[in-house]
Amino acid sequence: MASTLINGGDSSVLDMDKKAGYGGGVDDVYGEDSATEDQLVTPWTVSVASGYTLLRDPHHNKGLAFTEKERDAHYLRGLLPPAVLTQELQEKRLMHNLRQYEVPLHRYTAMMDLQERNERLFYKLLIDNVEELLPVVYTPTVGEACQKYGSIFRRPQGLYISLKEKGKILEVLKNWPERNIQVIVVTDGERILGLGDLGCQGMGIPVGKLSLYTALGGLRPSACLPITIDVGTNNEKLLNDEFYIGLRHKRATGQEYAELLEEFMTAVKQNYGEKVLIQFEDFANHNAFELLSRYSSSHLVFNDDIQGTASVVLAGLISALKLVGGKLADHKFLFLGAGEAGTGIAELIALEISKQTKAPVEETRKKIWLVDSKGLIVKSRIGSLQHFKQPWAHEHEPVKELLDAVKAIKPTVLIGSSGVGKTFTKEVVEAMASLNEKPLILALSNPTSQSECTAEEAYTWSKGRAIFASGSPFDPVNYEGKVFVPGQANNAYIFPGFGLGLIISGAIRVHDDMLLAASEALAAQVSEENYGKGLIYPPFTNIRKISAHIAANVAAKVYELGLASHLPRPKDLVKYAESCMYSPLYRSYR
Numbered sequence: 001m002a003s004t005l006i007n008g009g010d011s012s013v014l015d016m017d018k019k020a021g022y023g024g025g026v027d028d029v030y031g032e033d034s035a036t037e038d039q040l041v042t043p044w045t046v047s048v049a050s051g052y053t054l055l056r057d058p059h060h061n062k063g064l065a066f067t068e069k070e071r072d073a074h075y076l077r078g079l080l081p082p083a084v085l086t087q088e089l090q091e092k093r094l095m096h097n098l099r100q101y102e103v104p105l106h107r108y109t110a111m112m113d114l115q116e117r118n119e120r121l122f123y124k125l126l127i128d129n130v131e132e133l134l135p136v137v138y139t140p141t142v143g144e145a146c147q148k149y150g151s152i153f154r155r156p157q158g159l160y161i162s163l164k165e166k167g168k169i170l171e172v173l174k175n176w177p178e179r180n181i182q183v184i185v186v187t188d189g190e191r192i193l194g195l196g197d198l199g200c201q202g203m204g205i206p207v208g209k210l211s212l213y214t215a216l217g218g219l220r221p222s223a224c225l226p227i228t229i230d231v232g233t234n235n236e237k238l239l240n241d242e243f244y245i246g247l248r249h250k251r252a253t254g255q256e257y258a259e260l261l262e263e264f265m266t267a268v269k270q271n272y273g274e275k276v277l278i279q280f281e282d283f284a285n286h287n288a289f290e291l292l293s294r295y296s297s298s299h300l301v302f303n304d305d306i307q308g309t310a311s312v313v314l315a316g317l318i319s320a321l322k323l324v325g326g327k328l329a330d331h332k333f334l335f336l337g338a339g340e341a342g343t344g345i346a347e348l349i350a351l352e353i354s355k356q357t358k359a360p361v362e363e364t365r366k367k368i369w370l371v372d373s374k375g376l377i378v379k380s381r382i383g384s385l386q387h388f389k390q391p392w393a394h395e396h397e398p399v400k401e402l403l404d405a406v407k408a409i410k411p412t413v414l415i416g417s418s419g420v421g422k423t424f425t426k427e428v429v430e431a432m433a434s435l436n437e438k439p440l441i442l443a444l445s446n447p448t449s450q451s452e453c454t455a456e457e458a459y460t461w462s463k464g465r466a467i468f469a470s471g472s473p474f475d476p477v478n479y480e481g482k483v484f485v486p487g488q489a490n491n492a493y494i495f496p497g498f499g500l501g502l503i504i505s506g507a508i509r510v511h512d513d514m515l516l517a518a519s520e521a522l523a524a525q526v527s528e529e530n531y532g533k534g535l536i537y538p539p540f541t542n543i544r545k546i547s548a549h550i551a552a553n554v555a556a557k558v559y560e561l562g563l564a565s566h567l568p569r570p571k572d573l574v575k576y577a578e579s580c581m582y583s584p585l586y587r588s589y590r
């Protein structure tokens, strides 16, 4: 995690980079004005769309909602049938159509088609029907979409930067039609959800995450840029798939990989400036930790799997205390999975306990235990552990199986972050229930097929006593006449509001205290009514309001830490965040 703040609050960082030529973002982004005669520039033109072109432009198309006046003014007569519909009626029709599809992937492709046809209507649907459509554009369906991306590929929805573009990445960025980019979500496709290496087909993830940035966090769609870095894939099935869309060779590693990433990070800063947020998504852990630590002192970077997941789980734990009692420091945590999500969450819990109790983080870590594919992480394994696991190697005899670890450690909280489904067996859940009146069980792995257990299993095996949340959604469960509503512990609660907070304050670096601020804000949004249903997260229906509160708390922390460049600080940050949010309602054209 980016726990040490290098250059924090030092505005000379900005000045230095300006001197070095990183002025991008606002003026003369493409250097057209400042270019000398011998320099190459991109011949950008701006034109007004009308007629057939307007109908084919997803940013401006309104389909049958074009008014009579607009049809006259924009050469649309005859190109549309006579009926004029409201956006509400269009939405009703599309939702009706979507519900006819029984295969989730068909809903996904229908939504992608809509996004490419009529962007505002796509976001209107997503915002107004978020609980229903989140599982379509996001986990679990996006996982299947990535697996089959080559077959369902229609039009590119983001930038593909492959090894073929080495030495030309800045030029490639300039090919993207939008200039004022505020958030980039980038993957190299090596750890897509819990589905493994999907290479170039991981593109579905940045596309999906960014659609949530807009729908849930209110970022303008044109300010969002999905990027997939293609260095090859080790997935034999894809390498042999005639429809595979990526480079057909094994992954580049070592220096070749590092150089491409370095060129990418430099080009992004040069093209878009200091304040573009780069969100790393679904990199394998051997690169993820390295990239985050390498670039956290020079770029505005955020790793969603390490940091966003940590923040959302901490929020769930803070609110769960209302149901299970005690302070965070009174609990004992056991993880199945000691990678990005597991160790990221563990570190943020330890940090929060340390802040609350004033005990050093080295001490508070001792309340947290992790199991990886080789068993419990203990001191005797330290020599062979990856660096991110080493802080969690406590004194204990070796334990191979999760069930034995549960019995030995006696945790109050069990967190699954292994990417392996069905690992919280009946015996494991029963052991948790025998140790705790209200065992807290989080099965974070995505998509649904990789969930450590289902909601039904958690409630049934604990005889209705578990407090349960999962990374991918589950329907409510009826157990012995009582309805249990499982929560969704997914970083989608955090990253849209977190990113909005960084952007509205003009943050130049991410700091762990901002993650804690996001957790507190999310936990504060859980109502008594939610607690009454056993929920530790608020429903997604209110997510825009929740995101505004998260953004405000994060921005407040950015200002407090002296890392804000948007000055003066707005007085009411919640109102300000809300006022910055994109609205999907149609605009009238002159």
Ligand SMILES: NC(=O)C1=CN([C@@H]2O[C@H](COP(=O)(O)OP(=O)(O)OC[C@H]3O[C@@H](n4cnc5c(N)ncnc54)[C@H](OP(=O)(O)O)[C@@H]3O)[C@@H](O)[C@H]2O)C=CC1
Pocket (backbone or CB within 6 Å): 191, 192, 193, 194, 195, 284, 285, 304, 305, 306, 309, 312, 336, 337, 338, 339, 340, 341, 342, 371, 372, 373, 374, 416, 417, 418, 419, 420, 423, 444, 445, 446, 447, 450, 470, 471, 472, 489, 490, 491, 492
């Ligand atoms: N709900 C949410 O918001 C989020 C969910 N996730 C999900 O979490 C999962 C893991 O992601 P991430 O942490 O990035 O992945 P990593 O690859 O970084 O970590 C996976 C960890 O699980 C361990 N593991 C694998 N198989 C087993 C097994 N059979 N028994 C015990 N441990 C095992 C690995 O052990 P070893 O190190 O020995 O190989 C490793 O420590 C994914 O499914 C992802 O979708 C991730 C981010 C957010």
Ligand SMILES: CC(=O)C(=O)O
Pocket (backbone or CB within 6 Å): 139, 192, 193, 194, 282, 304, 305, 445, 446, 471, 490, 491, 492
């Ligand atoms: C949710 C998420 O980021 C993941 O599963 O990777």
Ligand SMILES: [Mg+2]
Pocket (backbone or CB within 6 Å): 193, 281, 282, 304, 305
């Ligand atoms: Mg992820």
